[in-house]
Amino acid sequence: xxxxxxxxxxxxxxxxxxxxxxxxxxxxxxxxxxxxxxxxxxxxxxxxxxxxxxxxxxxxxxxxxxxxxxxxxxxxxxxxxxxxxxxxxxxxxxxxxxxxxxxxxxxxxxxxxxxxxxxxxxxxxxxxxxxxxxxxxxxxxxxxxxxxxxxxxxxxxxxxxxxxxxxxxxxxxxxxxxxxxxxxxxxxxxxxxxxxxxxxxxxxxxxxxxxxxxxxxxxxxxxxxxxxxxxxxxxxxxxxxxxxxxxxxxxxxxxxxxxxxxxxxxxxxxxxxxxxxxxxxxxxxxxxxxxxxxxxxxxxxxxxxxxxxxxxxxxxxxxxxxxxxxxxxxxxxxxxxxxxxxxxxxxxxxxxxxxxxxxxxxxxxxxxxxxxxxxxxxxxxxxxxxxxxxxxxxxxxxxxxxxxxxxxxxxxxxxxxxxxxxxxxxxxxxxxxxxxxxxxxxxxxxxxxxxxxxxxxxxxxxxxxxxxxxxxxxxxxxxxxxxxxxxxxxxxxxxxxxxxxxxxxxxxxxxxxxxxxxxxxxxxxxxxxxxxxxxxxxxxxxxxxxxxxxxxxxxxxxxxxxxxxxxxxxxxxxxxxxxxxxxxxxxxxxxxxxxxxxxxxxxxxxxxxxxxxxxxxxxxxxxxxxxxxxxxxxxxxxxxxxxxxxxxxxxxxxxxxxxxxxxxxxxxxxxxxxxxxxxxxxxxxxxxxxxxxxxxxxxxxxxxxxxxxxxx
Numbered sequence: 001x002x003x004x005x006x007x008x009x010x011x012x013x014x015x016x017x018x019x020x021x022x023x024x025x026x027x028x029x030x031x032x033x034x035x036x037x038x039x040x041x042x043x044x045x046x047x048x049x050x051x052x053x054x055x056x057x058x059x060x061x062x063x064x065x066x067x068x069x070x071x072x073x074x075x076x077x078x079x080x081x082x083x084x085x086x087x088x089x090x091x092x093x094x095x096x097x098x099x100x101x102x103x104x105x106x107x108x109x110x111x112x113x114x115x116x117x118x119x120x121x122x123x124x125x126x127x128x129x130x131x132x133x134x135x136x137x138x139x140x141x142x143x144x145x146x147x148x149x150x151x152x153x154x155x156x157x158x159x160x161x162x163x164x165x166x167x168x169x170x171x172x173x174x175x176x177x178x179x180x181x182x183x184x185x186x187x188x189x190x191x192x193x194x195x196x197x198x199x200x201x202x203x204x205x206x207x208x209x210x211x212x213x214x215x216x217x218x219x220x221x222x223x224x225x226x227x228x229x230x231x232x233x234x235x236x237x238x239x240x241x242x243x244x245x246x247x248x249x250x251x252x253x254x255x256x257x258x259x260x261x262x263x264x265x266x267x268x269x270x271x272x273x274x275x276x277x278x279x280x281x282x283x284x285x286x287x288x289x290x291x292x293x294x295x296x297x298x299x300x301x302x303x304x305x306x307x308x309x310x311x312x313x314x315x316x317x318x319x320x321x322x323x324x325x326x327x328x329x330x331x332x333x334x335x336x337x338x339x340x341x342x343x344x345x346x347x348x349x350x351x352x353x354x355x356x357x358x359x360x361x362x363x364x365x366x367x368x369x370x371x372x373x374x375x376x377x378x379x380x381x382x383x384x385x386x387x388x389x390x391x392x393x394x395x396x397x398x399x400x401x402x403x404x405x406x407x408x409x410x411x412x413x414x415x416x417x418x419x420x421x422x423x424x425x426x427x428x429x430x431x432x433x434x435x436x437x438x439x440x441x442x443x444x445x446x447x448x449x450x451x452x453x454x455x456x457x458x459x460x461x462x463x464x465x466x467x468x469x470x471x472x473x474x475x476x477x478x479x480x481x482x483x484x485x486x487x488x489x490x491x492x493x494x495x496x497x498x499x500x501x502x503x504x505x506x507x508x509x510x511x512x513x514x515x516x517x518x519x520x521x522x523x524x525x526x527x528x529x530x531x532x533x534x535x536x537x538x539x540x541x542x543x544x545x546x547x548x549x550x551x552x553x554x555x556x557x558x559x560x561x562x563x564x565x566x567x568x569x570x571x572x573x574x575x576x577x578x579x580x581x582x583x584x585x586x587x588x589x590x591x592x593x594x595x596x597x598x599x600x601x602x603x604x605x606x607x608x609x610x611x612x613x614x615x616x617x618x619x620x621x622x623x624x625x626x627x628x629x630x631x632x633x634x635x636x637x638x639x640x641x642x643x644x645x646x647x648x649x650x651x652x653x654x655x656x657x658x659x660x661x662x663x664x665x666x667x668x669x670x671x672x673x674x675x676x677x678x679x680x681x682x683x684x685x686x687x688x689x690x691x692x693x694x695x696x697x698x699x700x701x702x703x704x705x706x707x708x709x710x711x712x
Contacts, residue, residue, distance in 0.1 A: 026323070032258035032315040036191050039174030046349045047171055050144040053354040057084050057143055061358075061365060070369065078369045082440045083357050089451050090353070090474060091139050098131055099482065101489035102531045113522070119508040120519055121492045124500065130165035134488075137167050137339055138481055145341035145350035146170045150192075151491045152329055153499050160504065163495045165488070168192065168336065175338075180348060183483050184338045189260035192336065195252045205314070205321045210253050256315040259334055264309040269302035310334065330494050337491070339484045341477060353444045360439035367433040445473030497521065609697055613690075620686055627679060634671070 040047075055061070059081045062070075070077050101121060105114040125131065133149060140147035148168040153161050172192050179187035198210055267285040271278050272292070280288070289299050310328035312335075314321040329335040341352040390396050390409050441447060448454040449466040471478075496519070505516040556563065641664065645657065 026320050028313050028320045029315045029318050032191065032256050032313060035189055036174055036193060036256055039177055042177040050171060053143045056354055056358055057087055061361060075369055075373045078372060079365055080368065083354060083361050085451065086441065086446050087142050087353065089446060090142055091135065094138050095135055099485055101485055104531055116517060117493060117496060120496050120506050123506045124163045127162060128164050133165050133167045140170050141339040141341050142352045143354050144170050145352040147339040148173050149337055151335045153495065160502065161499050163500065182480050183340050190334060190336050192257040194255060196255050198251045198253050201253050208321055253316060258313045258315055259310065259328055259336065261308040261310045263306045265304060265306050267302045267304055269300050272300055330491055333487065333491060337484055337487055339480050356443040357440050360436050360443060364433060364436040367436060445470050605700055609693065616686065623682060
């Protein structure tokens with residue numbers, strides 16, 4: 001019978017050769033495996049503790065040794081999980097006080113663009129449920145001390161592309177062991193070791209042979225004379241987070257995603273055409289300087305500088321899968337972002353809240369189990385009896401374990417039976433258990449007020465101050481999340497400008513109404529300041545803001561200060577759709593003109609009638625002046641004619657003069673008659689208009705007189 005091959009770790013294996021020229025794979029793959037091994041060695045204890053912490057929060061709080069001891073002592077392993085509600089309470093405060101990123105322009109002309117990109121960032125984060133993923137990331141940081149997310153573009157569901165923010169298991173990540181700053185902001189590289197489905201890997205890299213896998217490391221004695229195995233593939237079968245080599249995973253391949261940066265040279269040169277400073281590649285800089293020299297000019301002023309250029313490599317075994325495309329999703333930053341908890345300076349690892357709660361939780365469980373065991377055993381402590389006191393001892397032993405038992409003993413032997421005296425439970429034992437339970441909260445600063453479990457009757461101000469004191473203790477964790485959101489805001493802005501500004505329409509909500517705007521790429525790239533603030537829709541922010549508004553609202557109303565419709569956004573527990581509809585209704589009502597006051601309308605009507613009367617009187621006065629002027633002209637003409645007639649009297653006969661006088665008198669009478677008729681008709685028209693105006697005014701007075709009575 002052939003000897004069975006034993007699969008598994010039998011010897012510590014080095015997945016990477018320390019020699020650069022050993023021929024096993026390319027240089028980048030060897031670098032990735034070497035860094036992977038260094039990080040796993042550094043984080044060996046942390047990974048074990050992280051797995052234990054996840055078990056602890058899930059309620060698996062007894063070790064195998066403790067369970068074996070309890071089973072041997074016939075004791076019940078009792079678990080009252082107080083760790084999980086504590087972590088859930090802190091996570092709940094993060095959810096209710098969620099923050100959002102705002103882009104503030106550095107130039108006043110870019111205000112409109114900044115507001116659009118802020119709204120776009122909010123829209124795309126809502127589409128990919130980024131807030132929920134980041135809440136899971138924060139939960140990981142509370143448990144293990146580290147929480148990770150990945151920012152990437154996804155083209156599976158939407159052919160045009162959609163941004164994704166996804167939580168990553170902290171046990172899949174490895175990072176630079178020399179990093180010491182919060183959120184690992186000073187790391188030089190990070191690696192994600194992930195088991196891929198073999199078919200998915202073949203679709204992504206069809207030119208690579210994933211079927212030609214090398215078996216895990218096996219001792220030479222177990223190989224049955226076969227040649228040794230290449231040890232570089234040993235990490236394919238490593239169980240993530242344990243550092244141990246496990247069984248072969250069928251139809252799975254283990255791939256490292258290695259992200260790092262290189263110092264790339266570039267030149268800042270003064271463009272002679274535009275007169276502006278521009279950053280150009282070395283090749284473009286050399287070409288520009290050479291062209292200027294050929295034209296007989298002087299070289300353009302320039303300064304050589306360096307910048308970080310982020311790259312990414314997928315490594316399987318000794319090969320780099322994407323040798324021709326090493327560009328990272330974002331060339332300016334890591335696309336994997338981390339939130340760190342508290343730092344263990346001596347070990348240079350990060351830990352969360354669970355580390356301090358485990359000992360009090362364990363002791364509380366053990367003491368509770370011990371007390372229950374003492375109560376059970378003291379209830380039936382057994383008896384002592386002399387031989388011959390009973391005829392059937394087995395029956396006695398069976399009955400005394402039951403309540404209300406009755407046993408017949410031999411005559412004269414009743415005083416030969418004595419009950420066993422139970423051991424008294426020390427009074428301080430209950431105090432020790434109470435101390436252990438309270439220590440679960442005390443070691444991390446989460447008090448009863450923050451948990452919402454305070455039963456004492458205390459003023460609201462005192463409870464608010466105690467909540468604030470607990471939040472001050474947890475402030476470093478929330479500060480790390482605030483720093484993460486700034487970097488996540490820069491990543492989101494890069495994805496929007498590079499991949500998502502393709503003319504698509506996004507929904508923007510603001511000023512009580514929703515609208516759709518089009519995203520288009522801009523030639524000029526603006527620089528923004530990243531500001532992280534609490535979201536107006538966060539429940540805690542709504543409650544605090546509305547409480548302040550409620551205090552000052554009466555004074556504002558009394559002073560006549562107008563209240564903006566946007567105040568409805570801060571009303572707690574008000575649905576967003578109802579608040580938006582309500583704000584639209586208020587804005588529409590404010591845009592409509594106010595109905596006129598009846599008193600003011602009546603005064604305006606009186607003023608209008610007085611103005612019309614004055615205009616009529618002025619017109620009559622003007623007509624009378626015109627008539628007087630015509631009469632004066634006629635009198636002057638008559639005098640002139642009389643004088644002319646007197647001068648010509650001798651030359652004419654008296655008869656002719658008489659005829660002329662009669663003719664002139666007839667014309668005068670005819671003219672006076674016509675003018676008088678016109679004046680009379682004009683006076684009649686004016687009198688008619690005055691009568692009509694007087695009747696209208698009387699009608700208005702009657703209407704105004706009856707209107708207040710109807711209103712009353």
